[in-house]
Amino acid sequence: MRKIFEVAKWEFVEKVKTRAFIISIIITPAIIIGFSMGPTLLSDNESNTTQAIGILDSTGVYFKPLSSELEEYKLDDGQPNYVAVNLYNKHKLFNELKLAGDSLVLTDELEGYLFISEDQHSMKYQFRGRSIGNFKDLKRFERSFNKIRTEIKLSGKGLSSELIKYINDKVELHPIKLEESGKESSANFLVVFFTSFILIMLLMMMILYSGGMLIRSLIEEKSNRLIEILVSSCSSDELLTGKILGLSALGLFQIIIWVVLAIALTGSSLIPADAFKNVAPMLIYFVLGFIFYTSIFVGAGSIASTEQEAQQLTSYISLILLFPIILVFSAVQNSDSFMLQLLSYIPFTTPSIMILRLNLQEVSPQEILITTLILIISIYITITVAAKIFKIGILSYGKRPSVREIFQWLKEK
Amino acid sequence: MNVFHSNIQPFNHSNVIIWFWFVQIKCFKSFANLHLIKKKAIFDFGNHIIGCMLSVKNLTKEFKNLIVVDNLSFEVSEGKIFGLLGPNGAGKTTTIRTILNIIRPSSGNIFFDGKPITTEFFNIIGYLPEERGLYKKSRVIDVIKYFAVLKNIQAKKAISLADEWLNKLDLWDLKEKKIEELSKGNQQKVQFITSVLHEPKLLILDEPFAGFDPINQEKIKELILSFVDQGKIIILSTHQMDTAEKLCSDIMLIDRGKEVCSGSLKEIKKQFGLNVVSVGFSGNISEIKNHPNVIDMNLYGNRAEIKLKEEVQQSEFLRSISQQYSINSFNPIDPSLHKIFIDVIQRNADIR
CATH class of the missing domain: 3.30.70.100 (Alpha-Beta Plaits)
Incomplete structure (x- = not known):
């Protein structure tokens, strides 16, 4: 027991001290948050300044109402969000105007312009701009135009403006997420998506980072035969257990730092407070998932004897880890899918899928219990298998053993 | 024998006696052919047994139908250096690994003081492998301490012993440095310290002089000879025949896993001279x-x-x-x- 503790202590202390670890503890969440929050922050920024939007209206009907409609949208500080610029000039050819409009956009004089043309058969309505990714703006342009169009059509049929206003009175839909016992909260698609995404990414990055570290240190120990000194001082089981424990402590330490960091950030409203309501079960999945993958890494790492082999193994494992991330988007849209339920019970995906589901919906305590048990049993099995591979793997150098050989190792007593 | 007992810390004297009896009885039952050794141990019980020894009996190790070590037998008694010699790939490392209890022999037994070796023996074995290298990014003192605590030495004692050894090998100033900042020779010295710090009863040295300059070779040789005086059992594996000739009293030459010749250096010289x-x-x-x-x-x-x-x-x-x-x-x-x-x-x- 004492030797297990000493190995764990060594693995923990020596790795915590490295500069790489200290950097990763700050950089990893910064990168992930940067990647996921960045776009939203950027688009928010854009709409904080008044945008010049051109309107090229060949019909001559829409410019006036559309520009006043657009100027209704205000920024937080009360300034208008959009300023409409009329690009139409009856003395010029329509095609020339279009080219002039395009060049205004390309020289950044305009954010973009709305292009309206109508012939007998059809109506054309385009937004021509450098960036067409801002859904909020596009939605507004579309809604405003259709409102005006309806008004024009209705007044063409002789309806009074009062009546038109009456018809046009629309109600917006507010999504409300239902939870246990009458609690309700307004679920924001983006918030749910990004919290799940961030948490799963964190888990993945952490596992890959420390797994890679583990394999590298194992290869180092193998190549300079330190491993032989180690296993002539303690049994390979003690060594393996110590390594897994030490690394798990390292992972836990990392999470604790991140949780503290995150709670501090919620104060500054960068991360929604919502993200932490299921923090206890999430932490359990985090830690168990970490231990599960770490024991896989230990077993796999003991087979490798070169850096390249290690990288190969790491990339195989990262493929399994990446899988749930691909699912995040569709899962957010349909959190009840059979696929998602199924994957919750497969130990490889249990941690990330359960973290995802805890974010999306109410998960019953029984389900949490069962999946946790499955994970614990799987950890026990992987550690037993890893221990057998480890015992022989750490002493075999050169050629990587074939799958058949590994099976033989497993059979050995 | 007394040294061995004092190394298994937690037992008090009466426990040691009971445990000792237990092992004896067990041995008696399972290894009838070791009758004589055990008898000796029992008769000397309570006194200091002169010449505690390592004995390897009919050691064979097979890997995938390839016989790497073929029926080797030898004995090393305390205060002697045993030279395990042979060309590359002769099976020296495998033999050493089985003695270290890292791998299990396919057949044959290894006894220390008449008892089959078990994990209990981890703490009284010191091993210096042929390939050298330590945790490059770690500090000298930390590395030495780690290997010592793995041999069941208390952390405090490990540090005071480390200080002593660092002084002895002129490494005191480098104590706080990282391993990678040390010269190759100094790294080797640190590794040598890690293998002997816990005062092992059985010391296995694989090419101990490789990579040392002549002055340090001399120093290490003196240290090894001082271990002989302390009554350690030393197995030396080397290609350098002149060193083996100077240090070893008994040698065994193996080739392709088989014993080619063995005995005291004198006898061998007479036989093959x-x-x-x-x-x-x-x-x-x-x-x-x-x-x-x-x-x-x-x-x-x-x-x-x-x-x-x-x-x-x-x-x-x-x-x-x-x-x-x-x-x-x-x-x-x-x-x-x-x-x-x-x-x-x-x-x-x-x-x-």
């Missing part, structure tokens, strides 16, 4: 070549190396030539272990 004499002379002695007892002769100015037939007595030969020629000196040439090694291994290869 060729009948060669060096003769100093004046005048012309080239006629000796035709002497009936001479196989071959090499002339070096005023000295000649003469190879005699195996059965010829050197004194007889001297008498027969001293009448005819003027002989100034006459010395038997002791064959070097190096020569024996090459001859024996080559002969072995020729037979195959």
Whole structure:
């Protein structure tokens, strides 16, 4: 027991001290948050300044109402969000105007312009701009135009403006997420998506980072035969257990730092407070998932004897880890899918899928219990298998053993 | 025996006795052929047993139908250096690994003081592997301490012992440095410390002098000899035949997993030595070549190396030539272990 503790202590202390670890503890969440929050922050920024939007209206009907409609949208500080610029000039050819409009956009004089043309058969309505990714703006342009169009059509049929206003009175839909016992909260698609995404990414990055570290240190120990000194001082089981424990402590330490960091950030409203309501079960999945993958890494790492082999193994494992991330988007849209339920019970995906589901919906305590048990049993099995591979793997150098050989190792007593 | 007991810390004296009896009884039941050793242990029980020893019996290790170690048996008693010699791939490392209890033999047994080795023996074994290297990014003192606590030394004691050793090997100033900042020679010294800090009863050294300059080689050699005086059991595996010749009292030469020859250095030299004499002379002695007892002769100015037939007595030969020629000196040439090694291994290869 004492030797297990000493190995764990060594693995923990020596790795915590490295500069790489200290950097990763700050950089990893910064990168992930940067990647996921960045776009939203950027688009928010854009709409904080008044945008010049051109309107090229060949019909001559829409410019006036559309520009006043657009100027209704205000920024937080009360300034208008959009300023409409009329690009139409009856003395010029329509095609020339279009080219002039395009060049205004390309020289950044305009954010973009709305292009309206109508012939007998059809109506054309385009937004021509450098960036067409801002859904909020596009939605507004579309809604405003259709409102005006309806008004024009209705007044063409002789309806009074009062009546038109009456018809046009629309109600917006507010999504409300239902939870246990009458609690309700307004679920924001983006918030749910990004919290799940961030948490799963964190888990993945952490596992890959420390797994890679583990394999590298194992290869180092193998190549300079330190491993032989180690296993002539303690049994390979003690060594393996110590390594897994030490690394798990390292992972836990990392999470604790991140949780503290995150709670501090919620104060500054960068991360929604919502993200932490299921923090206890999430932490359990985090830690168990970490231990599960770490024991896989230990077993796999003991087979490798070169850096390249290690990288190969790491990339195989990262493929399994990446899988749930691909699912995040569709899962957010349909959190009840059979696929998602199924994957919750497969130990490889249990941690990330359960973290995802805890974010999306109410998960019953029984389900949490069962999946946790499955994970614990799987950890026990992987550690037993890893221990057998480890015992022989750490002493075999050169050629990587074939799958058949590994099976033989497993059979050995 | 007393040293061994004091190394298993948590037992008090009465526990040790009970445990000792228990092991004895167990051994008695399962290893009838070791009857004699056990009897000795029982009779000496309570006194200091003189000559605690490591004995390897019929050790065989197979990997995938390839026999790497083939029926090796040897004994090393305390205060002696045992040389395990052989060409590359002879099975030295595998033999060492089985003694270290890292791998299990396919058949055969290893006994320490009459008891089969178990994980309990981890703490009294010191091992210096051939490939060197330590945790590059870690501090010298931390590395030494880690390997010591893994041998069940208390952390505090480990640090004071480390200080002592660092002083002894002139590494005191480098204590806080990272391993990678040390010169190669100093890294080797640190590794040497890690293998002996816990005062192992059994010390296995694989090429201990590789990578040291002559001054440090001398230092390490002195240390090893001081271990002999302390009554440690030392197994030395090396390619350097001159070092083996200087240090080892017993050797075993193995090739392809099989024992080629073994015994005390003297016996082996006698057994494999060729009948060669060096003769100093004046005048012309080239006629000796035709002497009936001479196989071959090499002339070096005023000295000649003469190879005699195996059965010829050197004194007889001297008498027969001293009448005819003027002989100034006459010395038997002791064959070097190096020569024996090459001859024996080559002969072995020729037979195959």
